[in-house]
Amino acid sequence: MRTLVLNAGYEPLAVVSFKRALVLVMNEKAIVVEHIDDEPVWSASGMYERPAVILLTRYVRVPSARRVPVTRRGVLRRDAHRCGYCEKAASTIDHIVPRSRGGEDSWENLVACCLRCNNLKGDRTPGEIGWELRMTPRPPRGTQWTVRGTDRTDPRWEPYLALAA
Known part of the structure; x- marks a missing residue:
């Protein structure tokens, strides 16, 4: 069970385990905004709803330049597993400017690529x-990239993730 954590300004911060969310609520560092309609959790100090979304009671500063790290999986996901050259199913990534010529491992220099195109290039x-690229590679944006764990969302999270998009 996972819980979406919202900053005091209602922007999504992270996805944490149910236990971590419950500890934040019990220590009065967060309040439950959306709960799961299961049985409540009982403790020595009282009853708590099972949190699906919690809101921090104090604002947490987040670095404004939250950069998404470049990974093979991320490039494939950004390009929807489609080759940047022929648009067939992609299983590898390609450096537009080859590394041997000074090409970097950056969002702007990497595209998803099929094996055939990768070998021919x-x-x-x-x-x-x-050849021409079918799209211009850019760093990904949006909460699904900056908030870890939102790739598999809970339907109760949708209104809060939509606010941040």
């Missing part, structure tokens, strides 16, 4: 072989 740039 080799150590060349798309321009050298007359």
Whole structure:
């Protein structure tokens, strides 16, 4: 069971375990905004609803430049597992400017790529072989990228994630 944590300004911060969320509520650091319609949790100090969404009682400063780390899985997810050159199913990633020529591991220099295109392109740039990218690679944006754990959402989270989008 997982719980969405909202900052005091209602922006999504993280997804935590049910136990962690309950500890925040019991220590009065958060309040339950949405609960699961199960049996309540009983403790020595009283009864608590099972939290689906909690709101922190104090505002937590979040670094404004929350950068999404570049990963193979992230590039494939951003490009919807479609090749940046031919749009077929992609299972690898490709450096637009090859690493041997100074290409970086960045969102702007990586695209999802099928094995065929990756092998044909080799150590060349798309321009050298007359290819064009089907899209312009950019860093991903949105709460599904900056708030860890929101890729598998609970329907009760949707109104709060939509506010941040």
